[in-house]
Amino acid sequence: MPAYKTGKKTAQYSLDFKLKAVEWSYETHRTVKSVAEALDIHPFMLSKWRKAYRDGEFGMVKSQKNKVKPDKAKDELSALKRRITELEEKSGAWRD
The missing domain is CATH 1.20.5 (Single alpha-helices involved in coiled-coils or other helix-helix interfaces)
Known part of the structure; x- marks a missing residue:
């Protein structure tokens, strides 16, 4: 991976933060965009977290509801x- 010349670092978010953001975004009256804006993250990042959550990549058991x-x-x-x-x-x- 190339070194960045600006010295800008990518923000690292805890697993707990990601899980709460994903769960919040799945509430019926919320949208990915509104949750992302509220948390000051890009909607694409939240969408990636939602996909990882669905795929069980957060080290959790997949949802058992269905x-x-x-x-x-x-x-x-x-x-x-x-x-x-x-x-x-x-x-x-x-x-x-």
Whole structure:
């Protein structure tokens, strides 16, 4: 990497700061741009942190909110299929 002649250093942010910035940016009423402006960072930097967070690069376990265990998903699918069958039988009885 080339040496900078201006002596200007790139700011280093703690992992805690990055995590809080990312979590703040995921709140529904906030945008990346507004959070970046509030924290005095470039929106592109915050976007990079958000991607790293999604990819699990902050040394954390990826978000579990959308993950469902396979066995649980199969059981839920079976229950839904049974319920659909029951509802179809009931609605068929009404039509007769």
